[in-house]
Amino acid sequence: MKINWFKYAATINFYxxxxxxxxxxxxxxxxxxxxxxxxxxxxxxxxxxxxxxxYYRIIFVHLGSVWMAMWLYxxxxxxxxxxxxxxxxxxxxxxxxxxxTGALLTVVALxxxxxxxxxxxxxxxxxxxxxxxxxxxxxxxxxxxxxxSAIDDTRRSDKASAVLALVGxxxxxxxxxxxxxxxxxxxxxxxxxxxxxxxxxxIMKGIIFTTLGFWMYSFATxxxxxxxxxxxxxxxxxWVSKLxxxx
Amino acid sequence: MLSAFWLVLKRxxxxxxxxxxxxxxxxxxxxxxxxxxxxxxxxxxxTLKQIAPGVVxxxxxxxxxxxxxxxxxxxxxxxxxxxxxxxxxxxSVMVLAKMVAxxxxxxxxxxxxxxxxxxxxxxPSHSIGVxxxxxxIGTPILSMIGAIGAALTLGLRGGGVLVSLLVLPFYxxxxxxxxxxxxxxxxxxxxxxxxxxxxxxxxxxxxVFSPLATAAALRIxxx
Numbered sequence: 128m129k130i131n132w133f134k135y136a137a138t139i140n141f142y143x144x145x146x147x148x149x150x151x152x153x154x155x156x157x158x159x160x161x162x163x164x165x166x167x168x169x170x171x172x173x174x175x176x177x178x179x180x181x182y183y184r185i186i187f188v189h190l191g192s193v194w195m196a197m198w199l200y201x202x203x204x205x206x207x208x209x210x211x212x213x214x215x216x217x218x219x220x221x222x223x224x225x226x227x228t229g230a231l232l233t234v235v236a237l238x239x240x241x242x243x244x245x246x247x248x249x250x251x252x253x254x255x256x257x258x259x260x261x262x263x264x265x266x267x268x269x270x271x272x273x274x275x276s277a278i279d280d281t282r283r284s285d286k287a288s289a290v291l292a293l294v295g296x297x298x299x300x301x302x303x304x305x306x307x308x309x310x311x312x313x314x315x316x317x318x319x320x321x322x323x324x325x326x327x328x329x330i331m332k333g334i335i336f337t338t339l340g341f342w343m344y345s346f347a348t349x350x351x352x353x354x355x356x357x358x359x360x361x362x363x364x365x366w367v368s369k370l371x372x373x374x
Numbered sequence: 375m376l377s378a379f380w381l382v383l384k385r386x387x388x389x390x391x392x393x394x395x396x397x398x399x400x401x402x403x404x405x406x407x408x409x410x411x412x413x414x415x416x417x418x419x420x421t422l423k424q425i426a427p428g429v430v431x432x433x434x435x436x437x438x439x440x441x442x443x444x445x446x447x448x449x450x451x452x453x454x455x456x457x458x459x460x461x462x463x464x465x466s467v468m469v470l471a472k473m474v475a476x477x478x479x480x481x482x483x484x485x486x487x488x489x490x491x492x493x494x495x496x497x498p499s500h501s502i503g504v505x506x507x508x509x510x511i512g513t514p515i516l517s518m519i520g521a522i523g524a525a526l527t528l529g530l531r532g533g534g535v536l537v538s539l540l541v542l543p544f545y546x547x548x549x550x551x552x553x554x555x556x557x558x559x560x561x562x563x564x565x566x567x568x569x570x571x572x573x574x575x576x577x578x579x580x581x582v583f584s585p586l587a588t589a590a591a592l593r594i595x596x597x
Contacts, residue, residue: 263543263546266539266542269539274526283595290591297583301547306550
């Protein structure tokens with residue numbers, strides 16, 4: 128059997144496919160996030176060994192959005208790279224749709240982090256490496272979106288923002304290490320080190336379910352946005368004009 | 375290949391020397407920003423010493439981004455850039471020449487005038503030397519990272535603000551270690567070698583990768 132690997136690289140096919148799978152991603156997102164939050168709120172201990180009380184439960188939203196914000200950046204760079212290599216217009220559309228959801232989840236991560244910081248450190252904001260890097264990540268997302276919307280010619284805006292995304296990926300680790308160790312001879316920070324290894328199993332379950340739910344939510348919104356972009360860019364084509372009007 | 379490098383470098387320097395006012399605009403912008411901070415923050419000796427490293431670098435970053443727009447724009451408008459892209463020689467090499475010229479015109483003057491900043495901010499002479507050194511290593515990196523942003527935003531409406539938005543976050547590591555070195559130099563008995571090594575590593579990485587990225591970005595913008 129011969130498989131046509133590029134069947135869904137054609138916008139007309141992808142538009143239909145995305146339309147079919149979006150409802151499933153939404154259902155999965157709602158179910159997973161509900162399970163995760165239920166587990167997180169009712170099946171986990173009221174306070175942790177290190178003195179954190181009920182308020183630690185914001186972790187179920189915080190961690191999910193933090194991971195997604197980083198993953199979506201990598202996904203965005205992946206699509207940008209695929210676009211630059213194979214010159215497929217759909218990949219650029221995927222990258223551009225991903226950037227908005229990524230920026231949004233970065234804001235969520237920063238906001239939940241600030242609330243958690245207020246309750247546990249007593250301050251909304253601290254110039255701690257992880258917080259600062261996330262702020263920079265948000266700036267890079269914004270730069271990507273700004274560059275894309277500043278260029279009218281879509282071919283150029285796609286490629287230029289793809290190059291910017293690649294440069295950003297190369298520089299984010301450097302920025303992280305710079306804010307992590309402003310003094311190259313020693314490192315320290317207020318934000319706790321990742322403590323995923325000795326985490327309570329019930330909390331872990333909550334985190335896993337909400338994070339998977341966030342994945343599904345991201346897929347659903349990205350695909351919806353891609354469908355919009357396809358319609359916008361191909362509004363003059365035959366197949367779009369034949370689509371049924373939906374109110 | 376080397377002759378292409380020298381030709382572009384000489385041409386850019388010659389063009390800039392015919393219109394010297396542009397060099398001085400950047401330089402005076404740097405000085406104005408530097409002298410605004412003490413009036414805004416306070417003129418006590420201790421405060422001045424504390425803010426000096428950060429202020430110098432922020433002023434250098436802003437001056438560098440302001441100057442970026444000129445890096446390619448006039449060549450883009452009169453078509454020279456397209457000729458460079460069509461030339462058989464490697465575009466990265468010619469882009470590197472343009473970066474070097476840009477740095478000689480906007481970065482080097484900042485380095486040379488920075489002792490004045492040291493006097494404004496009551497820095498010890500030892501720290502002034504360190505400041506000149508880190509600016510000497512750091513400002514070329516700013517020109518090279520900035521060139522990528524300048525190439526991406528070539529010919530866009532409102533490109534000046536956009537390029538600042540794009541490249542300022544990427545300047546952060548240079549600023550952190552550059553100002554860190556100046557701050558450390560004011561304390562006794564601390565080694566500055568790590569700072570110079572990290573900055574030197576950044577400079578080498580920038581020399582290798584930024585001409586490639588800038589050339590790719592220019593080709594996209596010229597399409």
